[in-house]
Amino acid sequence: MxxxxxxxxxxxxxxxxxxxxxxxxxxxxxxxxxxxxxxxxxxxxxxxxxxxxxxxxxxxxxxxxxxxxxxxxxxxxxxxxxxPAQLALLEIKAKALIHLPDYDAVLKFLALPHQTDNLKRYQRHLRANLSDQASHYWQKRNLIGRPRYFAFSENLQEHGYYNTSLRALRFLLTQLGARFDKLQQAKDLTQQNQIFEQTILPALQNHYFLFLMRRRFVLNRLGFNQNQITRLKNANQDELSQILIQRLRRLLCDFSIQDNHFAQQVIGQTYQIQQQQSxxxxxxxxxxxxxxxxxxxxxxxxxxxxxxxxxxxxxxxxxxxxxxxxxxxxxxxxxxxxxxxxxxxxxxxxxxxxxxxxxxxxxxxxxxxxxxxxxxxxxxxxxxxxxxxxxxxxxxxxxxxxxxx
CATH class of the missing domain: 3.40.50.150 (Vaccinia Virus protein VP39)
Structure with a gap:
């Protein structure tokens, strides 16, 4: 090929x-x-x-x-x-499916954090099979001198501009009292809703958090441009912050946390590989x-x-x-x-x-x-x-x- x-x-x-x-x-x-x-x-x-x-x-x-x-x-x-960064990500994921030895190797490379063997997998199986553009992207070093492909030995899901912003927002909410860790212990949707109401919603309704959610530069950092902000406001007469809270409530309360990798990423949980459906x-x-x-x-x-x-x-x-x-x-x-x-x-x-x-x-x-x-x-x-x-x-x-x- x-x-x-x-x-x-x-x-x-x-x-x-x-x-x-x-x-x-x-x-x-x-x-x-x-x-x-x-x-x-x-x-x-x-x-x-x-x-x-x-x-x-x-x-x-x-x-x-x-x-x-x-x-x-x-x-x-x-x-x-x-x-080109998103295309380099697409390519290395596709090449991992093709060239890594088996399913377990793919899972470790793309889904599990703290896998130092992924550096060897990259060098042995992927680097030579990448296009020049993708290879250049992953070989380039960051500000501390580490090649970008080291992301696969850490936690890939924590990399990227959006993910960095999400991590900062999660840290802020944790400082305001949100207990995302408790959601992981919920046994059913009823418990998820109770935990959300008791340990997460108060932080989302904190005046400091609401103040930040009214700042355009914060919304830009989270991925919303002016067109999207306008569309969100037109979706409901509520304040934009309330719409975002409603969306987050649906994400964390309407679907089982154990079956929803989107919710797992938002609350800082890694992929649950023991549960294939998640x-x-x-x-x-x-x-x-x-x-x-x-x-x-x-x-x-x-x-x-x-x-x-x-x-x-x-x-x-x-x-x-x-x-x-x-x-x-x-x-x-x-x-x-x-x-x-x-x-x-x-x-x-x-x-x-x-x-x-x-x-x-x-x-x-x-x-x-x-x-x-x-x-x-x-x-x-x-x-x-x-x-x-x-x-x-x-x-x-x-x-x-x-x-x-």
Missing amino acids: NTKAFFPNKTTILDSFSTSKFFADLKPQHKLIQSQTWADSHIDLLALDLKPAANIVTIAAGACHALAYLSAKPAAIHCVDDN LPLYLQKEVFPQLRQYAHRVHPQQNRLINFLQQQSEQSIDAFVLQDHLDYLHPDDIKALWQEINRCAAPGAKVLIRSLGTQLPLPQLVFQNAETSWQTNALRNQELQNKDRCALYGSLFVFEKIAKI
């Missing part, structure tokens, strides 16, 4: 998109933003209902979702982002053989989404996973992007959209097309949203392309 195919030979640094847009104002350019995807891959697969040999386009993000799609035996998964789908043992077989079909693309789609043939894409990308775009940009999606979408193609707000981030004018139409099922969308264990988004929409007769 030609491992250099993971990155194109020629790349162009283009306008911000995806995870580069994720952090406004204070975000460092071309640094790792997130080490995992904050979207439930189980829900994605239910929503998309992918058929074998599907051609998929998605943002790269933390790569967890894209790798999970390999369980559907796709023809190709094009992961688009203009941030792991991200791409790390579960039952899908490992398929992921190992098809991981070479993941193709990182350093580009803007609209530019990438402009290079694709008509009716060539079966699924588009936009995550919350539309939250960041001006209506005119959304219209231009949707025109390309409409052109590239094969009959029956599906588009998955998430938003921090509760309203569809698509103006009606994008559906004014004489030749094709897009349909969605509001009840099904809400059903999927209710099952999404990430719980931090306010809405989820699935559109299917229908040819007009």
Whole structure:
């Protein structure tokens, strides 16, 4: 297999998109933003209902979702982002699935903290199989002189701009009295709710915490740009801080902590490898053989989404996973992007959209097309949203392309 195919030979640094847009104002350019995807891959697969040999386009993000799609035996998964750090993360995760000796080695490399043997695994099995761009990223040293690949010997889930911000926020809440450790001891949802009310909610309602949640620079640091802040406010008449508290309550109270790796990461708990159902789908043992077989079909693309789609043939894409990308775009940009999606979408193609707000981030004018139409099922969308264990988004929409007769 030609491992250099993971990155194109020629790349162009283009306008911000995806995870580069994720952090406004204070975000460092071309640094790792997130080490995992904050979207439930189980829900994605239910929503998309992918058929074998599907051609998929998605943002790269933390790569967890894209790798999970390999369980559907796709023809190709094009992961688009203009941030080379996120693409380097995607590549090393995919190469780990292919080149590490077995499932246990993959689990130790990608899921377990404090694994010094991961440095040997990187040198023996992965470094020579990385593209030049990805190898350069992981070999580069940080401010204290350690190569970036040392992240895999520590706790990968604690690395990244978003994760650093989350860790700081968790520390602050702990200083204000939050007892996240007690949630890990809960035996059922009733106990989780009681613990949340008694030991976490008071810290979230602390005046100092609420003051910080009203500061734009804090929200920027946590990953919200002005468009998303506006969408969150439009989702409810409550203050933004109250909306965030409601989302956090749902994350920590509506799903079993033991089965929810999103909640585990928020409260500072590492992946619970003894409980397979709590792991991200791409790390579960039952899908490992398929992921190992098809991981070479993941193709990182350093580009803007609209530019990438402009290079694709008509009716060539079966699924588009936009995550919350539309939250960041001006209506005119959304219209231009949707025109390309409409052109590239094969009959029956599906588009998955998430938003921090509760309203569809698509103006009606994008559906004014004489030749094709897009349909969605509001009840099904809400059903999927209710099952999404990430719980931090306010809405989820699935559109299917229908040819007009």
